[in-house]
Amino acid sequence: MEIQFQPGRKRDQVIIVLEGDLDLYATVAFCNAVLSKLESGTTRAILDFGKVRYLDSSGVGALIRILQKARSLGGEIRVVRLAGTPMKVLEMSNIISLLKISPDTEAALEAWE
Amino acid sequence: MQNLFIVRKLIVDDRNELFEAQGMRYVELASDLTKVRQYASQILADCPELFLEGNLLEQQLSEILKNGIKHGNHSDTKKILKVWYDFRKRVRFIVEDEGAGFKNLEAWNEFFRQRQTALFQQDFDSFLSMASYRGPHSDDSDGGNSLIAALEYWNGGMIYSGRRNRVGVVRWFSQG
Numbered sequence: 519m520e521i522q523f524q525p526g527r528k529r530d531q532v533i534i535v536l537e538g539d540l541d542l543y544a545t546v547a548f549c550n551a552v553l554s555k556l557e558s559g560t561t562r563a564i565l566d567f568g569k570v571r572y573l574d575s576s577g578v579g580a581l582i583r584i585l586q587k588a589r590s591l592g593g594e595i596r597v598v599r600l601a602g603t604p605m606k607v608l609e610m611s612n613i614i615s616l617l618k619i620s621p622d623t624e625a626a627l628e629a630w631e
Numbered sequence: 632m633q634n635l636f637i638v639r640k641l642i643v644d645d646r647n648e649l650f651e652a653q654g655m656r657y658v659e660l661a662s663d664l665t666k667v668r669q670y671a672s673q674i675l676a677d678c679p680e681l682f683l684e685g686n687l688l689e690q691q692l693s694e695i696l697k698n699g700i701k702h703g704n705h706s707d708t709k710k711i712l713k714v715w716y717d718f719r720k721r722v723r724f725i726v727e728d729e730g731a732g733f734k735n736l737e738a739w740n741e742f743f744r745q746r747q748t749a750l751f752q753q754d755f756d757s758f759l760s761m762a763s764y765r766g767p768h769s770d771d772s773d774g775g776n777s778l779i780a781a782l783e784y785w786n787g788g789m790i791y792s793g794r795r796n797r798v799g800v801v802r803w804f805s806q807g
Contacts, residue, residue, distance in 0.1 A: 541668065542697060546771050574690050575777030582762040582776070589759065603685050610780035612750065613762055 519544040519570075521551055527627055530593070532560040537569040540577035540604070549580035553587055561593025564626045568599030573607045581608075585616060594618065596626040638747045639782040640740045641733075647790040649799030652725055655715040660696070662704035662712055662728075667697045678718045682804060688722060691784045694777040695726050695798060702768065703728025703796055721787065723801045732795030735766050739778065746779075 519538035526533055532555055540548060556563065563584075588595045596618045600608070608614045620626035660670050671693040675683065682688055696712065704710035715725040733739075742764050749757035763775030781789055787801035 541693075543665075549771070572686055572690060575694055575775070575780065576773065578780075579763050579773060579775050582759070585762075586759060603687050603690060606684075606687055607690060607780055610783040611776045612747075612779055612783075613776070615750070616755065616759060616762070 519548060521548060523555060526560075526562065526564065527630075528562075530560055531562045531564070531627070531630065533564045533566060533623055535566040535569070539572035540570055540580070541572055541574045542576040545576035545580045548577070549583055552580075552584050556584070556587050556591055556593060561588060561591045562596075562630060563588065563593070564596045564598055564620075564623055566598050566623060567601075567604055570604050571602065573604035575607075575611070577604075578607060578611045578613065582613060582616075594630075596620050596629065598622050598626050636747075636751050638744050640743070641736050641778065641782070641789065641791060643736065643791045643793060643795060645793035647788070647799060649723070649788055649790045649801060650725060650792065650797065652715045655717040655723065655725070658714050658716075660700075660712040660714060661708045662700040662706055662710045663708050664697070664700050664706045667693050667700060670696055674714065674716055678722070682718060682722050682802075687784075688802075691781060691802075692724065694781060695724065695800065698777065699726050699728035699730075699798075701773075702733070703730030705730070721801055721803045723799075725797065725799045727792075727797040730796050733791060734795070736791060736795060739764055739766075743779065743782075 519536060519540060522535040524533040534552060585595055598620050599622055600619055620629060671689045675689055699712045700706060704712060710729045713727040717723040746758060746761040749761060765775055769775055785800040785802050787803045790799045
């Protein structure tokens with residue numbers, strides 16, 4: 519899985535673009551990279567799922583840890599371009615109601631204005 | 632409209648019909664965690680496309696294989712994972728590992744009941760704190776939620792054997 523960090527509109531914002539499969543082999547690196555970003559002070563993160571084609575329970579667990587961390591730091595996670603299997607897996611895992619979902623990055627950034 | 636509060640449970644039933652393996656195809660897999668997704672793809676190679684639902688079936692089968700290999704056989708490649716499978720009209724699997732069985736099954740059911748109660752009561756702080764199950768052997772790559780999605784996905788049942796080292800699952804399809 520490839521992870522790209524892009525700056526948001528403000529210093530505490532980051533856009534995290536994911537590409538590939540968020541599975542048991544990729545989860546630990548993904549989770550650690552995002553947690554480090556949150557701990558460094560960019561506590562409002564947009565996770566772009568537009569190019570994620572596969573999500574498993576490891577990835578869901580990582581998302582939960584990221585949500586917990588952001589909440590403890592007073593930040594917020596927004597998920598954008600969620601569709602397909604990743605969306606179904608999050609629905610079946612019953613955590614979709616925990617997520618703040620926006621259609622795309624622009625909408626997520628607007629929500630923080 | 633009255634809100635319904637339903638909590639599904641993992642069930643132990645040695646005599647359940649989901650363990651009837653007659654007519655099913657069979658494969659034995661070495662317990663190599665690095666090959667979980669490869670194994671799932673191989674088993675599903677000739678599965679009807681209707682049942683695949685994109686890669687959702689591959690994902691759910693991978694979860695069951697991973698649980699058997701990692702938590703059952705502790706990724707010991709000398710240990711075998713036995714898999715029976717059948718794609719006639721619906722998707723059925725029986726997966727058996729060589730481990731001591733899912734000893735924390737009742738604890739998991741109680742975890743899930745509390746988690747769903749928090750969700751039903753919209754107590755999101757409690758829900759978030761309980762969103763993942765952490766068992767005695769969980770590590771950072773364990774999501775702690777595979778069984779939650781599995782109970783939803785395997786809509787015809789998810790049953791454990793008396794020894795709890797064998798699980799039988801079935802998913803029906805309305806167009807199947």
